[in-house]
Amino acid sequence: MTRSASLVLCLLLASTSSLAAEPAPDEGRSWHRLVGILQYLQADYPAAVESRSAFELAEQTSFANEAVETARDLGPTGSAFVARVQAIQERVSHGQDAEGVSRDCAALVEDLVMAGGLARSPRHPPDLKQGAALYQANCAACHGADGRAQVAIAETMEPRAASFHDAERMDGITPYKAFNTTSFGVPGTAMPAYPTLSEDERWSMAFFLFTLRQPPCEGAPPSISLERLANSTDTQLARQYGEKNVACLRRHMPDADEERSLLTARHGVGEALRLGAAGDSAAAKTALLDAYLNGLEPVEPKLRARDPQLISRLEAAFLQARISAEKGSPKLQEDGRELLSLLDQARNSSGDTASMLSVVWLTLLILLREGFEATIIVTALLAALKKMGAMEQVRVVHIGWVSALFVGALAYVLGRHLLAGAQREWLEGLTALVAVGMLMYAALWLNARANVSSFMGELRQRMQGALGRGSTTGLFIIAFTSVLRESFETAIFLQGLAVDSATGVAWGSLLGVVVILLLVFAVSRMGYRLPMKTLFSVSTVVLMATAVILLGKGLHAMQEVGVVPLAPIRFITVDMLGLYPDMMSLLPQLLLALAPVLWVWSRRRPRGERVESAPESGATRAPPLQ
Known part of the structure; x- marks a missing residue:
C-alpha cells in the first residue's frame, strides 16, 4: 500500500468512526491549540x-x-504572548538554541494556562472502558490493537x-x-484531529493510551x-509514587470528595463566564457565589491547612470576580480565567496526604491560632473576677467556655457536612457579630468597675449588687460566644486534617x-498581681x-455569602x-x-465643674455603669 493511500485510510477511519458523536465546542480552543504546539516543540525540538x-x-x-499564527488568534488577552512565540519561532x-527553546516553551505553556484559565485535566473521571472502545475504533488501524504500531x-x-x-x-x-x-492532530503527519468526539471521550481515549504498556494492577x-x-x-x-x-x-481513576468539590467550583466559574459573556451579570454573580459556597468552601479547611497562601489567593480571586460581575465589567473574563487557574493549582495537590508528624504540627498551630483570641478574652475576665472576689461569676465564665468547647467537639464528631458551605459562613459570621456586641458590653462593664470610687472593701460589699442576674447571664454569653466561633472553625479544620491522619489530629489536639x-494559667497568675486599675484598663x-x-x-x-455588598x-x-x-468592613x-x-x-x-471629692488616685472620673 502506498504512503498516500495509508494516510487516506487512517483519515477515513478517524472520520467515519466519530460521525456518531455530537459536536462539542471547546472553551479556549485556540489557547489549547497553542499550548499543544508548544508542548511538541518543548519535547521534540532538541532531538x-x-x-x-x-x-x-x-x-x-x-x-x-503555526504557533505564531495561533497566538495571533488569541485576541486582545493573548496579544502579549505573540512576541514571545515569535522569539521562539526565530530560533x-x-x-x-535547543535547550533555550525547550525551556522557553515550557515557561510559556504555564503562562498561557494561567492567562487562559485552561483546564489541563478532565472535568469528570475518565471512563477507561469507553476509552478502549474509542481507541479500537479510531487508533488501532495505525497504532495497532495493542499500541505497538506493528x-x-x-x-x-x-x-x-x-x-x-x-x-x-x-517519557515525553x-x-x-x-x-x-x-x-488538534499533528500537522504534516498522518495523525488527524478528532473534533467530533466530545471532550470526555477524548480524555477517556487519552488516559486509556497509558494503560497499554502497563501490567495488571x-x-x-x-x-x-x-x-x-x-x-x-x-x-x-514512578519517581514520586514508586x-x-x-x-x-x-x-484506576481517582474520584475523591475533594476533587469533586473543586470540579464543582470550576464548573460554576465556567458557567459564570458564559453568563457574563451573554450579558447576564446578575446570574453570573449568583453562579460565582454558588461556586464558592458549594465548591471551594466545603474543602477550604483542608486546603488552608495545606497551603494557606493559595486559599487566600482563591478567596481574593472569587471576591474580585464577583465585583466584576456586579459591575457588568468585561474584566470578568480575565478574572474568571485567573480563578480557574488557581482552582487547578488546588486540584493539583488535592490528592496529597500529609504525614502524621506534619498533621500533629498543623493541628497544634491551628489550635493555638484559633484559641488565642478566645483564651485572651476568657483569661482577662477570670483575672478580673478573681481579683474582685466574685467567685460565683468565675464559675459562670468557666461554664460558658466549656460549653462552647463541647459544642465544637460535637461539631467535629458530626462532621463538616452539617457545617459546610453557606451554613458555616453564616454561623461564623453571625457568631462573630454577636460576640462583638457582647465584648463591647464586657468592656463597658470592666470600665465601670475601674471607675468605682470606693476602697476594695466597699467594692467587694457592693459586688453582689453590681453583678446581678443580668450580668451573670452576660458573662456566660461572653465566654460562650467568644469561644464558640473559634471552636466551630477549629472543628472544621481538624475534620479536614483527620482525613490524612486521625492519630496526628489526636496528638496535636492534646499538645x-x-x-x-x-497560657490560661500564666495570664491568670499575672492578673492576680496586677493593680485593679491596670488590670481593668488592660482588659478593657x-x-x-x-x-x-x-x-x-x-x-x-x-x-x-452575599449578604453584605x-x-x-x-x-x-491580615486575616x-x-x-x-x-x-x-474597614469603616x-x-x-x-x-x-x-x-x-x-x-x-x-x-475644670470649674469638677467634683471636689476626687476618686482614688489614677482612676478616671466617668461614673460606674451598673
Whole structure:
C-alpha cells in the first residue's frame, strides 16, 4: 500500500468512526491549540536539532510558524504572548538554541494556562472502558490493537506511527498532551484531529493510551488528583509514587470528595463566564457565589491547612470576580480565567496526604491560632473576677467556655457536612457579630468597675449588687460566644486534617490543649498581681480590640455569602487581625475603634465643674455603669 493511500485510510477511519458523536465546542480552543504546539516543540525540538535531520527541522519550523499564527488568534488577552512565540519561532527557523527553546516553551505553556484559565485535566473521571472502545475504533488501524504500531500501514508513514510501548516516546507524553493531540492532530503527519468526539471521550481515549504498556494492577493505588495524573509522565509518577504503583495509578481513576468539590467550583466559574459573556451579570454573580459556597468552601479547611497562601489567593480571586460581575465589567473574563487557574493549582495537590508528624504540627498551630483570641478574652475576665472576689461569676465564665468547647467537639464528631458551605459562613459570621456586641458590653462593664470610687472593701460589699442576674447571664454569653466561633472553625479544620491522619489530629489536639491551659494559667497568675486599675484598663483594651477584629471577620463572612455588598479599596489583608481591603468592613471597624476615644472625650467635664471629692488616685472620673 502506498504512503498516500495509508494516510487516506487512517483519515477515513478517524472520520467515519466519530460521525456518531455530537459536536462539542471547546472553551479556549485556540489557547489549547497553542499550548499543544508548544508542548511538541518543548519535547521534540532538541532531538531534531541533535539529529540535524532536514525533514525533522522543517517539521519543527512548521510547528513554530503555526504557533505564531495561533497566538495571533488569541485576541486582545493573548496579544502579549505573540512576541514571545515569535522569539521562539526565530530560533527554531535557524535550528538554534535547543535547550533555550525547550525551556522557553515550557515557561510559556504555564503562562498561557494561567492567562487562559485552561483546564489541563478532565472535568469528570475518565471512563477507561469507553476509552478502549474509542481507541479500537479510531487508533488501532495505525497504532495497532495493542499500541505497538506493528501493522503494515505504520511502516509506510513518515514519520512512523508512534508505539505506546516505547519508553523513550512515552517519557515525553502526558495524558494532557495526548488529549491535545486527539483534539488538534499533528500537522504534516498522518495523525488527524478528532473534533467530533466530545471532550470526555477524548480524555477517556487519552488516559486509556497509558494503560497499554502497563501490567495488571496489584493492590490499591496511592491517593492522587486527576490534575496531577493528567499532567504527569509515567516516569514522573514512578519517581514520586514508586514504579510498582504506576500500573494502578494508570488503571484506576481517582474520584475523591475533594476533587469533586473543586470540579464543582470550576464548573460554576465556567458557567459564570458564559453568563457574563451573554450579558447576564446578575446570574453570573449568583453562579460565582454558588461556586464558592458549594465548591471551594466545603474543602477550604483542608486546603488552608495545606497551603494557606493559595486559599487566600482563591478567596481574593472569587471576591474580585464577583465585583466584576456586579459591575457588568468585561474584566470578568480575565478574572474568571485567573480563578480557574488557581482552582487547578488546588486540584493539583488535592490528592496529597500529609504525614502524621506534619498533621500533629498543623493541628497544634491551628489550635493555638484559633484559641488565642478566645483564651485572651476568657483569661482577662477570670483575672478580673478573681481579683474582685466574685467567685460565683468565675464559675459562670468557666461554664460558658466549656460549653462552647463541647459544642465544637460535637461539631467535629458530626462532621463538616452539617457545617459546610453557606451554613458555616453564616454561623461564623453571625457568631462573630454577636460576640462583638457582647465584648463591647464586657468592656463597658470592666470600665465601670475601674471607675468605682470606693476602697476594695466597699467594692467587694457592693459586688453582689453590681453583678446581678443580668450580668451573670452576660458573662456566660461572653465566654460562650467568644469561644464558640473559634471552636466551630477549629472543628472544621481538624475534620479536614483527620482525613490524612486521625492519630496526628489526636496528638496535636492534646499538645494544643496543654499549651492553651498553660497560657490560661500564666495570664491568670499575672492578673492576680496586677493593680485593679491596670488590670481593668488592660482588659478593657483587649476586649475592645478583639471586638474590632471579630467585627471585620463577621462582616467578611457575610460578604462571602452575599449578604453584605462588596466595596473593595487598596489595603492590606491580615486575616488574623480581621483586616480586609474592603470599605464595608474597614469603616465599621474604624468607627468601633474610635468609639471608646470619643466616649471618653465626651465624658470630660470643664475644670470649674469638677467634683471636689476626687476618686482614688489614677482612676478616671466617668461614673460606674451598673
